[in-house]
Amino acid sequence: MIDVIEIEPRDGIDRFQLRRPMPPAQFDPLSREIFTLKKQLNAVILAHNYQVPEIQDVADYVGDSLGLSQQAAKTQADVIVFCGVHFMAETAKILNPNKIVVLPDKDAGCSLEESCPADKLAEFQKTNPNFYTIAYINCSAAVKALSDVICTSGNAVKIVEAAPRDKDLLFVPDENLGAWVIEQTGRPMTLWKGNCYAHVEFRRDAVLRMREKFPDAKIVVHPESLREVRDLADAVCSTEKMLSYCKSSPAKRFIIVTESGIIHRMQKECPGKEFLCAPV
Template identity: 40%
Template sequence: MTVAPALPDTATQDAGAPAPYETAAADDGRVPDAGWAERVRALARQRDAVILAHNYQLPAVQDVADHVGDSLALSRIAATASQSTIVFCGVHFMAETAKILSPDRTVLIPDARAGCSLADSLTAEQLRAWKAEHPGAVVVSYVNTTAAVKAETDICCTSSNAVEVVASMPADRTVLFGPDQFLGAHVRRVLRRDNVLVWGGECHVHAGINGDQLAATAAAHPDAELYVHPECGCATSALYLAGAGAVPADRVRILSTGDMVQAASRTRSRQVLVATEVGMIHQLRRAAPGVDFLPVNDRASCRYMKMITPRALERSLVELRDEVTVDPDTAARARRAVQRMIEVGTPGGAE
C-alpha cells in the first residue's frame, strides 16, 4: 500500500499559509499511516478546531475525533464548543446544521462532495409546491434536510422524537412530513393518524436493507436482539416478524443511531443484529465490547459518508477547506424550525 507523505512541521508554519498537501494517486486515503492521528490532533490544536464525527464515519476518523455521535447531537455540541473552528466529519446537511446553530464559527467539511441522497430527495422548491397544495398544513421536516428546506419548515424532528413532534400538533391539523417515507410511515403507524401526509424520499443505503435480508438474518440468529433504524425499508418487516412471533417482540427495537449506542451499553444479549449503515458497528462495539454485533446487510455502506477519509480530514485542517456557509436569512429561518423541535422535547439520540 502506498501512503501519503508526512506533512511538514505545521507548528512552525504561518497559520494563514499552510503548506500544500500532496497525495499519492494510488492511495484513496482511507488507511492512515502510523503518525496520522498524532498529526491530526496537533493540527486541530494549532487551528483551534474541534473535530466532530458522525457514527457512520470510517473507524479511524471516529477514533481521532473529539466527539462522535449523531448529526443533531454533534451540532448541539458545536453550538457550545469553545473552539473557533468546527471540522464536521459527516455529510453536507450535517455541517450546514452546525453552521445554522453556530453562525459565528468557521465550519469545515473535509470533502464538500459528501452529499446525502435523503436530503436531496426534497428540495425547497418541491416543498413550497407541496405546501401550496395543502394550505394550512403544518410542515414537519426530518433534520436530515438542507438548510433551504429547513427554512420552509415549521418544525424539525429527529428519528428519536419524530412521533413526539407530530403528536404535539393538533389532531385535526394536516401534517406534511418529509422527506423520509419510512420514518413517516413509522410515525403514521404509531400515532394512527391518517392526516399525516408523507413525502416519498429515502436514504438509498437504508432503503436497500430489505425485509427478506432481515428475515433471513433473524432466522439464522434466533437468540439475537434486533436494532433497526426507522429509515430502513425493513422497519415494517421487523414489526411484522415480531407480531407473527418469528422474533420475540421484546427483542425488536426500532432505534435512532444515538439510541442504539445507549441500548448497546445496557443489553444483556450476547448477539445483536443491526439494520443501519455499517459504520455504526464500530461505535456499538466500543459501547459493549463483549457483544457480537452483526450487520443485517454488510454492504450497507454510504459512499458519501466514506468520502471523509483520513487524508481528507488532514488536508482540511492543513488547508482550512472546504468551508460551509449558509445565507444569513435562510439560516435564521431554519434555526427557528430547529429550536422549535428542541422546545417540544429533548431530541434524544437524534437521527
C-alpha cells in the same frame, strides 16, 4: 390510509457521548498530523456515527447529527470540522453562526436531503396552504426554513403527537420514518416520497436469513428502513437509542440494521457483546 406525494427522487438525534481521544502515541503518522493541526487551529473534530473507524478514532466527539451540532454549540473551539454530509455541517453552522464550520468533503451528499428540493416543497405548500410541515432534520437549510417544526428520529413521535389538530400534516423528506411515526401515533400524515438509499437496501428475506443463523440475536432496526424490515425488529430506534438499547439489553448478540459505521462505536462502548451487520 397513507398519502404519498409523487416527486421524482434524486440519487444520493438527540444525544451524544463524549469519547476520550486516543493517546497520540497510538496514532499513525497522518493521525498525528491531524492531531497537531487541530491544536494549532483550536479546532474540534466531530464525526457522525456512520463514519469509518479511522475517522471516528481521530474525532473529539462521535454521535448523531443533532447531538454533534448541539455539542458544537458548546465548544470553545474556533473551527468546527464536521465529518458528515452537507446538511449536518449546515445544521452546525445554523447553531453556531459565529464559528468556522468545515466540511472536509464538499461532495458528501445525502440521497434523503436531495429527494426534497426546497423549490418543490414550496410549490406544494403554495397549492396546499393548510398543511403543517414537519421536517426530519436530515434535510437542507432551505427546507428547514419552509417548515413549521424540525424533528429527529428520536423525537419524531413526540413532535407529531404535539402537532396542531386543526391542520393537515405533511412529513418530509423520509416516507419510511414518516410511516413508522404514523404507526406509533395513529395520526394521518401526507408523506413526501423520499428515502435514505442505505436503509431501503435492507430487505426482509436477508434479515430473516440472519435471524435463522443467529436465533439468539436481537434485531435492532433504524426507522428509516422499510416496514417489511421494521416488522422483524426487537427494537426500532435512532442510532443513539440503538446504543442505549444494546447497552441495557441482557442479550449478547445483535443484528444491526443501519449503516455499518455504527458497529465500531458499539464495539467500543459495549464490550463483551457481538454486533452483526445486517446484509443487503
